[in-house]
Amino acid sequence: xxxxxxxxxxxxxxxxxxxxxxxxxxxxxxxxxxxxxxxxxxxxxxxxxxxxxxxxxxxxxxxxxxxxxxxxxxxxxxxxxxxxxxxxxxxxxxxxxxxxxxxxxxxxxxxxxxxxxxxxxxxxxxxxxxxxxxxxxxxxxxxxxxxxxxxxxxxxxxxxxxxxxxxxxxxxxxxxxxxxxxxxxxxxxxxxxxxxxxxxxxxxxxxxxxxxxxxxxxxxxxxxxxxxxxxxxxxxxxxxxxxxxxxxxxxxxxxxxxxxxxxxxxxxxxxxxxxxxxxxxxxxxxxxxxxxxxxxxxxxxxxxxxxxxxxxxxxxxxxxxxxxxxxxxxxxxxxxxxxxxxxxxxxxxxxxxxxxxxxxxxxxxxxxxxxxxxxxxxxxxxxxxxxxxxxxxxxxxxxxxxxxxxxxxxxxxxxxxxxxxxxxxxxxxxxxxxxxxxxxxxxxxxxxxxx
Amino acid sequence: xxxxxxxxxxxxxxxxxxxxxxxxxxxxxxxxxxxxxxxxxxxxxxxxxxxxxxxxxxxxxxxxxxxxxxxxxxxxxxxxxxxxxxxxxxxxxxxxxxxxxxxxxxxxxxxxxxxxxxxxxxxxxxxxxxxxxxxxxxxxxxxxxxxxxxxxxxxxxxxxxxxxxxxxxxxxxxxxxxxxxxxxxxxxxxxxxxxxxxxxxxxxxxxxxxxxxxxxxxxxxxxxxxxxxxxxxxxxxxxxxxxxxxxxxxxxxxxxxxxxxxxxxxxxxxxxxxxxxxxxxxxxxxxxxxxxxxxxxxxxxxxxxxxxxxxxxxxxxxxxxxxxxxxxxxxxxxxxxxxxxxxxxxxxxxxxxxxxxxxxxxxxxxxxxxxxxxxxxxxxxxxxxxxxxxxxxxxxxxxxxxxxxxxxxxxxxxxxxxxxxxxxxxxxxxxxxxxxxxxxxxxxxxxxxxxxxxxxxxxxxxxxxxxxxxxxxxxxx
Numbered sequence: 001x002x003x004x005x006x007x008x009x010x011x012x013x014x015x016x017x018x019x020x021x022x023x024x025x026x027x028x029x030x031x032x033x034x035x036x037x038x039x040x041x042x043x044x045x046x047x048x049x050x051x052x053x054x055x056x057x058x059x060x061x062x063x064x065x066x067x068x069x070x071x072x073x074x075x076x077x078x079x080x081x082x083x084x085x086x087x088x089x090x091x092x093x094x095x096x097x098x099x100x101x102x103x104x105x106x107x108x109x110x111x112x113x114x115x116x117x118x119x120x121x122x123x124x125x126x127x128x129x130x131x132x133x134x135x136x137x138x139x140x141x142x143x144x145x146x147x148x149x150x151x152x153x154x155x156x157x158x159x160x161x162x163x164x165x166x167x168x169x170x171x172x173x174x175x176x177x178x179x180x181x182x183x184x185x186x187x188x189x190x191x192x193x194x195x196x197x198x199x200x201x202x203x204x205x206x207x208x209x210x211x212x213x214x215x216x217x218x219x220x221x222x223x224x225x226x227x228x229x230x231x232x233x234x235x236x237x238x239x240x241x242x243x244x245x246x247x248x249x250x251x252x253x254x255x256x257x258x259x260x261x262x263x264x265x266x267x268x269x270x271x272x273x274x275x276x277x278x279x280x281x282x283x284x285x286x287x288x289x290x291x292x293x294x295x296x297x298x299x300x301x302x303x304x305x306x307x308x309x310x311x312x313x314x315x316x317x318x319x320x321x322x323x324x325x326x327x328x329x330x331x332x333x334x335x336x337x338x339x340x341x342x343x344x345x346x347x348x349x350x351x352x353x354x355x356x357x358x359x360x361x362x363x364x365x366x367x368x369x370x371x372x373x374x375x376x377x378x379x380x381x382x383x384x385x386x387x388x389x390x391x392x393x394x395x396x397x398x399x400x401x402x403x404x405x406x407x408x409x410x411x412x413x414x415x416x417x418x419x420x421x422x423x424x425x426x427x428x429x430x431x432x433x434x435x436x437x438x439x440x441x442x443x444x445x446x447x448x449x450x451x
Numbered sequence: 452x453x454x455x456x457x458x459x460x461x462x463x464x465x466x467x468x469x470x471x472x473x474x475x476x477x478x479x480x481x482x483x484x485x486x487x488x489x490x491x492x493x494x495x496x497x498x499x500x501x502x503x504x505x506x507x508x509x510x511x512x513x514x515x516x517x518x519x520x521x522x523x524x525x526x527x528x529x530x531x532x533x534x535x536x537x538x539x540x541x542x543x544x545x546x547x548x549x550x551x552x553x554x555x556x557x558x559x560x561x562x563x564x565x566x567x568x569x570x571x572x573x574x575x576x577x578x579x580x581x582x583x584x585x586x587x588x589x590x591x592x593x594x595x596x597x598x599x600x601x602x603x604x605x606x607x608x609x610x611x612x613x614x615x616x617x618x619x620x621x622x623x624x625x626x627x628x629x630x631x632x633x634x635x636x637x638x639x640x641x642x643x644x645x646x647x648x649x650x651x652x653x654x655x656x657x658x659x660x661x662x663x664x665x666x667x668x669x670x671x672x673x674x675x676x677x678x679x680x681x682x683x684x685x686x687x688x689x690x691x692x693x694x695x696x697x698x699x700x701x702x703x704x705x706x707x708x709x710x711x712x713x714x715x716x717x718x719x720x721x722x723x724x725x726x727x728x729x730x731x732x733x734x735x736x737x738x739x740x741x742x743x744x745x746x747x748x749x750x751x752x753x754x755x756x757x758x759x760x761x762x763x764x765x766x767x768x769x770x771x772x773x774x775x776x777x778x779x780x781x782x783x784x785x786x787x788x789x790x791x792x793x794x795x796x797x798x799x800x801x802x803x804x805x806x807x808x809x810x811x812x813x814x815x816x817x818x819x820x821x822x823x824x825x826x827x828x829x830x831x832x833x834x835x836x837x838x839x840x841x842x843x844x845x846x847x848x849x850x851x852x853x854x855x856x857x858x859x860x861x862x863x864x865x866x867x868x869x870x871x872x873x874x875x876x877x878x879x880x881x882x883x884x885x886x887x888x889x890x891x892x893x894x895x896x897x898x899x900x901x902x903x904x905x906x907x908x909x910x911x912x913x914x915x916x917x918x919x920x921x922x923x924x925x926x927x928x
Contacts, residue, residue, distance in 0.1 A: 037718055048728040055734070092578070096571050100730070117564040117729040121804050122550040122835055123811070124726075125570070127717035128578065134714070142706065238698055242598055245702065246478075249591070254485065257582030261492040268496075271503045272567040273554045277510045277532060284514065284529070337572055344574035351576070358575035368574050 006174055010181035014147070020185065023143050028193050030135050035201035038088030038131045042202060045087070045094070049080050052100050056409065064404065071308045071398030074385045077104045079111075079378035079410035084365020086208035088201035090133030092357070092366030095120065099371070101378035103410065105386045106316060108283065109323045109330060111378060132198055133360040136216060137353050138252055140190060144223040145230075145244035148182050151175065152231035152448055153240040165449055172445045179228050187220035203364070207418045211363050218427050218434075219356045225437040226251075232447045252353045259347050259354075267343045270336035279329060286322045294318075306396045313393050320386065341368060349429040359426035365414075369422065373415050381410045454625045461621070461629020462636065465603065469637055475599050479641060482591050486584040487648050493583060494542040494652035500553070501656070504534035507554070516877035523856035524782060526876040530558030533845045535565070536887045538832035539656035540666060543649045544585035546833025555842065557849035559786065559856075562793040564729060565842065584649050585827050588673045589820050590709045592641055593680040597701040600634045600684035604920075606694030617924065627921035631685045638677035646670045661890050665830035668892075672830075675906045676823040680705075682913035689920030712818035720810035724803050732796065740792040754784055776872065779861025786853050794846075804835060815905045822905035829899045832890050836898060840888035848885040855883050 014020050056078045063075055079101040083094070098116035107114075128134065152175055155161040165171065191213050198212060226247055234240035299310045345368075348354040361367035392398060399407070469475065511531045518526050534554045541548050552565025570577060604613055604627070616626055646666065653666060684701055691697040727735075761773060761780065770777035808825070815821040828834035859879045863872040 033715075033718075037722070040722065044725070044728065048730050051728070051730050051734060092575065093573060096573050096577065113566075115730075117566065117733075118568070119564055119729045119732055119800060120726050121717070121721060121807055122547040122838070123804070123807065124717040124721045125550040126547050126581070127714050128581075130714055130718035138710075238602075238694060241698060241702070245594070249594070253579070253590075254582060256576060256579030258485065258488065260576050260580050261489060261582065263576070264496060265492055268499065269569070269572070271507075272571075273507045273532065273534060274503055274510075276554075276556075276567070277507050277514070281510065281514055341572070341574055344576045348575055354576050354579060357578055361575055368572075 004177075006177040007181035007184075010178045011185045014182060014185045020147060023147055023186075024189055024193065027135070027140070027143050027190055028197075030139055031132060031193050031197035032200070034130055034132045034135045035088065035197035037129070038091065038203075039201040041091055041129070041131070042083055042088045045083055045099075049082065049099070052078055052080055064401075067401055067404065071312075072404055073308070073312075073389050073392055073398060074105050075399070075404060075407060076385070076409040077102060078115075079103050079374075079381050079412075081371065081374040081412055084370070084414075085205035086198070086203040086212070086364045087366060088364075089131070089198050089203045089208075089212065090357075090360040090364035090366050091129040091131050092133065092361030092364060093368045093371060094366035095125070097368065097371030097375075099374070101375075101382075101410075103378060103382040103385060105382065105389050106319055108319065109326065109379075110279075111382060112375070132194065132201065133357060133364070135197075136194060136219065136360060137357050140194075140216070140220065141223045141226075141248055141252060141353075143190065144186060144220060145227055145248055147186050148179070148224060148227035149230060149234075149240040149244040150237040151178055151182065151227050151240075153234045153237045156235055157237060161448075171448045172442060175228060175231065175441075175445070175448060179224050182227075183220065183224050187217060187224065190220065191216045205418075208363055211418050211423070212360075215356065215359045215363065215427060218430050219352070222352050222430050222434045222437070225434045225441070229437055229441040229444075232441055232444055251351075256351050256354050259351060260344075263340070263343050263347060267340045269340050270333055275329075275333050279326065282326060282329060283322060286325055287318075290318045290322070307398055308393055308396055316389065316393065320390075348426070352430045352433045355426040355429040355433075359423050359430075362420065362423040362426070363418070367422075374412055377412060378410065454622055454628075457621060457625035458628040458632060461616075461626055462632035465630050465633030466636065469599055469633065472599070475595065478598070479595055482587055482595065483641070483644055483648065485582070486587045486645055489582050489587070490542050490584050490649045490652045493545060494655060497537050497539070497542055497656055501537040504537060504553070507532060507534050515880070518876040520873050520875050522871040523859045523874050523876065523879060524559065524778075524871075526880075527559035527853045527856045530556055532556045533848065533885055535838070535841050537656070538837065539653050539658035539662050540669070540831035541833050542652040542656060543583065543666070544669070544827045544831040544833055545581075545583050546585075546828035546831055547835060547838065548833050549580065551835070551838045555845045555849075557845060557852065559782075559853045560789050562790070562797065562846055562849070565838075584645050585669075585831070588642065588645055588677070589713075589824060589827070592638065592673075592677055593705055593709055595641070596634060596638055596677060596680045597684050597698070597705055599637065600630070600681065601688055601698045601701050602694045603630045603634070603685065604688040604924075605691050605697040609688075609694070610692060613924070623921045623925035624918075627685060627689055627917055627924065630688075631681060631917055634681040634685060635678055638681050639674055642670055642673045642677060645673075661892060662832075664892060665832070665890070665895070668896075669827050669830045672823055672826045672903070672906060675910055676819055679819045679906070679909045679913045682910070682917045686913065686916035686920045689917070689924055708818035709820050712814050713820050713824060716811040716814035716818075716821055717807070719814075720807035723810055724806045726800070726803055726807075732800065736792055736796050739796070740789045753788070754781060757784055774864075776861050776864040778871075779857055779859070779863075782857040782860055783854060786850070786857055790846075790850055801839060808835075812901065812905070815902075815909075819906060819909040822902040822909070826899045826902045826906070829895050829902075830892075836895075837888075837890070844886065844888045848883070852880060852883045855880055 056076065059077065060075055063072060081099040087094070095118065098112035100115040101111040102114045103111055152161065155164065164174070194216055195209055195213055198209065203209070203212075227244065230240050230243045230247065234243050294314060299314060302310065345358075348358050358367065362369070511533075515526075515529075515531050518529060532554045535552070538548070549569040551568060553567045553569065555565045556563050570580075602609055604610070613626065617623065646669075650666070653662065658666070683704065687697045687701050691700065757780065758770060758777065761775075761777070762768065762770070765773055767773055811821060812825075825834060829836065856876075856879065859874050860872060863874070865872045
């Protein structure tokens with residue numbers, strides 16, 4: 001019996017089974033709803049960003065209309081992280097990081113504090129978003145194991161296994177052919193459904209869709225490998241179903257959750273609350289010292305008066321000096337956060353479901369790294385604005401109308417391509433996991449021959 | 452032999468069979484151990500949070516009192532952070548703890564949104580949090596019940612045994628009832644074990660009588676919830692001859708009831724009742740505070756009217772001639788105006804949350820988990836109602852604090868030649884204290900009564916199905 005014939009028979013048998021279309025229809029319905037949810041979230045995010053941009057445009061228009069009434073220094077006050085081209089695929093960490101920064105040069109370095117509030121329903125947040133990533137990471141494995149858990153156990157129960165193995169057939173290639181056939185009949189249509197749903201949700205970037213297809217196939221392959229190893233050990237289909245359910249529960253739910261709890265204990269996140277209070281305390285001390293200094297050393301009144309008032313210079317210089325003094329504190333806090341994030345990032349390589357979630361977040365542009373890149377760029381933008389302001393103050397030269405019109409606001413620069421190293425590392429981790437499972441299955445393939 | 456003693460005899464035999472099925476016992480022990488690990492890690496985290504919040508509250512009080520003699524309105528802008536209380540029962544059911552802000556920064560003119568949500572600034576792994584003892588009872592325990600009970604009456608071997616028992620004259624009701632008693636006893640034991648192992652972690656967090664009573668109410672609800680699954684499992688096992696069919700039907704129900712519905716219900720509720728973004732919310736509040744509810748009643752005009760009334764009352768021409776400080780009057784007016792506006796909008800926002808909860812509750816028709824989850828969170832003090840009680844307490848404190856400072860300005864015109872009246876902030880605000888909200892069991896019971904009724908309805912339906920399966924077996928015999 002050739003591999004091809006085995007595979008062809010398996011596909012025909014699967015197509016005759018009413019469970020397959022039912023499962024694919026279920027996947028289609030769930031994917032469609034998840035896609036609609038993702039698109040709806042994206043619409044709301046776009047509306048919020050447009051509101052911020054409209055506020056800035058309004059401020060710019062007022063400033064332009066009143067140009068000359070007071071010295072203009074820095075017109076742009078906001079930095080915004082736009083959603084990625086595939087954003088509706090996964091909401092990921094997009095709600096856990098700020099996407100708007102207040103880059104005003106006269107304000108403190110906490111540029112996200114004033115813009116990062118969230119009033120979304122906590123009950124909805126706690127339940128988790130029902131997006132395509134959830135369908136792929138949580139539900140697709142259930143659908144795959146539901147269609148493949150009896151890969152070999154059914155043959156055993158019906159006595160077909162004994163007849164087949166009485167022939168000169170190698171058990172390893174036989175099960176591999178069966179698994180591959182089910183993969184073709186199930187994972188390929190599932191991938192197509194997910195791609196169509198993603199495109200329906202507005203995630204139509206060709207490169208993004210190719211990457212998404214690759215990720216779904218890799219993850220589907222992992223779960224097929226899981227089905228293979230379960231089929232070697234389970235003698236009855238009921239046993240296989242229980243085993244598959246238990247593996248799903250462990251891989252998708254319990255192992256990641258307990259790993260997160262362990263990571264929280266091993267590297268607890270630094271206290272934001274204590275940091276905010278300590279920062280405020282230090283800031284107040286600095287402000288008081290500066291006030292006393294200014295009181296003791298008043299700036300002499302200049303004649304003729306400079307175009308940029310001296311009180312502006314004082315306020316700006318004091319803020320810059322205070323930020324410089326506070327910088328080591330902020331850096332230490334950021335380092336502690338980075339340490340924890342690095343741990344969370346590292347453990348994902350041993351958890352296929354987390355690696356898949358991470359890969360999908362990266363494809364969607366809703367991952368932590370992109371949010372952090374935005375934070376760095378926003379800080380750089382503000383630093384540039386501050387340098388410009390400093391220069392204008394030094395030259396006592398406020399913006400001219402021509403300069404005002406030439407200036408451009410913040411624009412986020414994507415710092416990586418679709419096939420970036422971190423995303424490929426995610427997929428590679430899943431591939432390695434699949435090989436480990438298949439290797440274990442190959443070593444224990446003899447169990448499949450036992451009745 | 453009475454039917455009751457027959458049922459108890461069947462139950463004893465079933466318990467023995469379950470005990471012999473060592474894989475299930477081990478699975479239950481593993482789940483218990485994981486729940487212990489979760490309760491222990493949660494308790495450790497809560498202890499750290501309690502210490503952190505205590506330290507922050509002390510530091511904020513120190514900072515506030517150290518402001519010395521300054522313009523009271525400056526102090527209102529310095530503000531202070533009020534940390535949220537730590538709930539001892541969060542070790543068992545963290546509920547929304549990680550998704551709501553853990554501190555509110557209070558200041559003049561604005562009701563800030565609670566900040567520092569533990570869920571912030573994570574990584575992909577952060578999306579997988581949420582395992583707790585409560586989650587184990589909501590999701591894993593029903594699965595264990597299904598695995599332990601789906602084959603008690605279905606499948607070739609079990610059917611043959613059942614036939615022999617019926618042939619020996621045992622009433623079907625006693626056979627079904629006995630199996631239900633056995634499964635329920637095992638489930639009850641699991642709940643007791645879970646409650647028992649979490650109790651030390653909760654007591655160590657300083658749980659009082661209210662919390663312990665709440666914990667008992669939680670335990671009772673989980674017994675009822677698992678009874679639903681026990682009855683449904685026994686019913687399916689009796690109604691379907693094939694063990695495979697029984698398992699598939701029960702697993703499908705479990706997947707929908709325990710996994711899908713709790714995820715889909717909030718998503719649908721937000722689709723139907725969308726929440727505004729924080730930016731849109733703030734923009735609307737700011738505009739309304741400035742222009743009035745109608746949009747044609749600017750705050751400036753209302754303040755001018757107030758000024759004219761004062762000038763008329765004191766029969767003077769200029770605010771400088773008033774016996775009170777008009778700046779204080781203006782600040783008091785502004786605070787009252789912005790607070791009323793914020794309250795109105797926050798009330799609207801909370802009404803949206805309540806409507807979302809009502810939509811979610813409708814999903815309880817397909818999932819008893821939707822009913823037990825809010826009950827568990829409600830009594831654990833980790834639901835939104837508990838958070839709202841904290842927010843309202845903080846807002847009440849903020850308003851009293853800011854208006855006390857404004858009153859100080861109002862009643863003290865600045866000394867001649869000075870621009871502002873200065874006062875010792877610690878002395879002025881000594882009488883204004885923040886009291887953390889207390890849990891009132893009666894309020895929680897009233898709020899959660901619909902969930903209890905839903906659980907009872909599920910129990911009646913599930914027991915009815917079990918009775919139906921007994922009736923069918925009786926007819927077949």
